[in-house]
Amino acid sequence: MPQVLLLSVLVFLMAQMMPGDALSGQIDPNIDPAAIEAQREKLGLNNPWYVQYVDWVGSALHGDLGQSFRHKMPVTDLIGQRLANTFWLAVATLILTYLIAIPLGITSGRYNDTLRDQLITGYTYIGFATPLFIFALVSLWVFGFKLEWFPTGGSVAPGLEPGTFPYIVSKLQHLLLPALSMALITTVNTVQYLRSEIIDTKQKDFIITARAKGAPESRVYNRHILRNSLLPLAAFLGFEITGLIGGTIFVETIYSYPGMGLLFMDSIALRDYSVVTSVVLLLGVVSILGVLLSDIILSIVDPRIRIK
Amino acid sequence: MAELQAGTPGKQEKSPSGVMILWRELARDRIALISFIFLLLVTIFVYGISLFLDQDEIVSVDLFEIHQPPSEEFWLGTDYGGRDVFGQLIIGTRNSLSIGILVTLMTGIIGVLYGLISGYFGGTVDNIMMRVVDFFLILPFLMIVIVFVAIVPKYDIFSFSLIMTSFLWMGIARLVRSKALQERELDYAQASKSLGTPERKIMFSQVLPNLSSLIIVTMTLNLAANIGLESGLSFLGFGFPESTPSLGTLLGYARNPQTLEYRWWIWVPAAVLIFVLMLSVRNVGEALKRASDSRQRRG
Numbered sequence: 286m287p288q289v290l291l292l293s294v295l296v297f298l299m300a301q302m303m304p305g306d307a308l309s310g311q312i313d314p315n316i317d318p319a320a321i322e323a324q325r326e327k328l329g330l331n332n333p334w335y336v337q338y339v340d341w342v343g344s345a346l347h348g349d350l351g352q353s354f355r356h357k358m359p360v361t362d363l364i365g366q367r368l369a370n371t372f373w374l375a376v377a378t379l380i381l382t383y384l385i386a387i388p389l390g391i392t393s394g395r396y397n398d399t400l401r402d403q404l405i406t407g408y409t410y411i412g413f414a415t416p417l418f419i420f421a422l423v424s425l426w427v428f429g430f431k432l433e434w435f436p437t438g439g440s441v442a443p444g445l446e447p448g449t450f451p452y453i454v455s456k457l458q459h460l461l462l463p464a465l466s467m468a469l470i471t472t473v474n475t476v477q478y479l480r481s482e483i484i485d486t487k488q489k490d491f492i493i494t495a496r497a498k499g500a501p502e503s504r505v506y507n508r509h510i511l512r513n514s515l516l517p518l519a520a521f522l523g524f525e526i527t528g529l530i531g532g533t534i535f536v537e538t539i540y541s542y543p544g545m546g547l548l549f550m551d552s553i554a555l556r557d558y559s560v561v562t563s564v565v566l567l568l569g570v571v572s573i574l575g576v577l578l579s580d581i582i583l584s585i586v587d588p589r590i591r592i593k
Numbered sequence: 594m595a596e597l598q599a600g601t602p603g604k605q606e607k608s609p610s611g612v613m614i615l616w617r618e619l620a621r622d623r624i625a626l627i628s629f630i631f632l633l634l635v636t637i638f639v640y641g642i643s644l645f646l647d648q649d650e651i652v653s654v655d656l657f658e659i660h661q662p663p664s665e666e667f668w669l670g671t672d673y674g675g676r677d678v679f680g681q682l683i684i685g686t687r688n689s690l691s692i693g694i695l696v697t698l699m700t701g702i703i704g705v706l707y708g709l710i711s712g713y714f715g716g717t718v719d720n721i722m723m724r725v726v727d728f729f730l731i732l733p734f735l736m737i738v739i740v741f742v743a744i745v746p747k748y749d750i751f752s753f754s755l756i757m758t759s760f761l762w763m764g765i766a767r768l769v770r771s772k773a774l775q776e777r778e779l780d781y782a783q784a785s786k787s788l789g790t791p792e793r794k795i796m797f798s799q800v801l802p803n804l805s806s807l808i809i810v811t812m813t814l815n816l817a818a819n820i821g822l823e824s825g826l827s828f829l830g831f832g833f834p835e836s837t838p839s840l841g842t843l844l845g846y847a848r849n850p851q852t853l854e855y856r857w858w859i860w861v862p863a864a865v866l867i868f869v870l871m872l873s874v875r876n877v878g879e880a881l882k883r884a885s886d887s888r889q890r891r892g
Contacts, residue, residue: 287724288727288728288731291728292728292731292732295732295737299737299740299741302744303744410875413875414817414868414871414872414875415868415871416821416824416825416867416868416871417825418825418828418829418844419844419864419867419868422844422847422853422860422864423864425853426847426853426854426857430850430853430854437850438850527731527733530733530735530736531734531735531736534735534736534739534829535825535828535829538829539848549736549739550739550829553739553740553743553831554830561740564736565733565736565737565740568733568736569732569736572731572732572733573731576731
């Protein structure tokens with residue numbers, strides 16, 4: 286994958302541009318500079334950049350992303366906890382996105398230019414113009430602070446035993462508002478796509494044929510139109526993942542939900558650069574995988590496109 | 594054939610130019626027209642007023658006036674530094690608009706040039722140039738920009754727009770490329786080529802004008818997106834510094850739960866303003882988009 290390679294070079298260059306190195310923050314000012322220099326030599330920090338790059342990629346492939354000098358623990362351990370939280374947030378958002386998009390898109394496409402359709406189109410129109418972070422902020426204000434329906438931060442209430450039922454309920458409670466506010470904004474793309482797809486398909490010859498054969502309306506929609514219009518949605522799944530990564534930064538910051546996005550923002554603020562580069566690298570790879578996933582699904586559902 | 598006739602010196606009846614059609618459609622769509630006038634007024638207002646406002650005075654900290662609710666002296670209260678929110682709102686709108694326009698223009702110029710060259714020449718050139726675009730497209734935009742903002746040594750408005758531009762030019766480049774790829778196969782371009790017109794001239798004075806309405810539409814829609822992105826970045830604290838507030842900076846104060854919950858006057862006006870601005874720009878953009886597609890035109 287040349288793209289992963291390019292990404293790693295870019296991230297490596299960013300890491301090089303950042304002030305400080307693996308020894309920053311670990312040096313006792315009383316140590317003899319010659320000893321520090323020897324340590325730098327031993328760690329390979331004086332090697333030419335391409336040697337350092339190869340070393341860095343090599344250790345990253347072995348799961349060693351360096352040491353977080355703020356948290357005094359390996360970056361891999363630090364990321365591990367957060368990754369799970371972000372993963373659940375992403376899953377919840379995706380599920381909600383499709384739960385909203387599919388019924389709305391179908392209604393809007395099937396009854397196009399009726400009042401129902403105009404309401405839904407109005408929603409997508411406004412959704413397109415609303416930046417995610419403003420919407421998330423307003424929902425936190427309204428549902429978190431004013432109405433107090435939802436907790437306003439964290440990923441779980443403190444003092445609960447992991448694995449117990451209240452623990453899971455509390456997790457879900459903390460997840461719902463961030464995921465919902467992200468889903469309500471990101472879903473408008475899918476709604477609009479589904480709508481125009483259904484309107485397009487409605488006029489195709491095979492639908493006219495199905496109608497001419499006397500197929501009932503529900504069968505025309507459920508069997509003939511939906512099957513054709515929903516498939517491309519599956520292919521967008523991978524792109525959705527890529528889009529979610531940007532969204533999580535905003536949503537996690539606003540809801541102080543301890544995931545990758547918040548870790549990233551905190552580490553930038555703390556100048557904990559080994560964590561920053563690792564997060565960028567990891568999420569960069571995830572978005573490349575997302576695009577790849579889309580290509581694969583697309584080639585499965587659409588026989589006209591085949592990866593050679 | 595209109596293209597050929599328009600070029601001949603003996604002025605025949607011209608079909609209306611692309612820009613004229615765009616304008617006509619805009620004038621017919623009432624919502625878009627209102628949005629356009631609104632934008633125009635807001636622009637004149639904020640740029641006009643800010644001539645009389647002293648930015649340094651507004652952003653200077655006044656410890657005796659911290660977190661004042663709206664009053665006669667401070668129409669929208671003050672923030673945690675005792676700074677007048679209303680003044681920041683005006684200056685913020687101006688800064689957000691300026692950076693939005695600047696980034697849109699820069700991405701537009703780079704994207705159009707890149708796409709035009711890639712699409713016009715096609716073949717291997719196109720292949721290589723598009724791989725570069727593909728790579729930029731999959732980068733996690735927000736994170737990379739934040740990292741660059743954090744590590745750039747001399748950080749000011751210009752370097753900020755440069756960073757944003759370097760990761761935002763691909764969309765328009767791809768669009769222009771795919772259109773240029775179609776245009777170059779059309780008769781007028783081929784005819785011009787066989788007459789021996791230099792490639793540069795075909796690209797810029799023949800193909801480019803035919804893409805103009807597409808470019809205008811895309812850039813208008815990009816403007817809305819860029820205003821949103823900039824305020825998002827400023828919201829996170831990685832856009833404008835607090836000494837040059839943008840609309841996002843005001844919203845950023847709401848990251849403090851106290852401000853979010855009890856001091857709505859700091860962030861709600863900015864949130865509403867961003868929303869209305871983006872909606873208006875999009876309204877104009879959507880009207881222009883309809884105009885550029887003859888099947889969807891209303892008039």
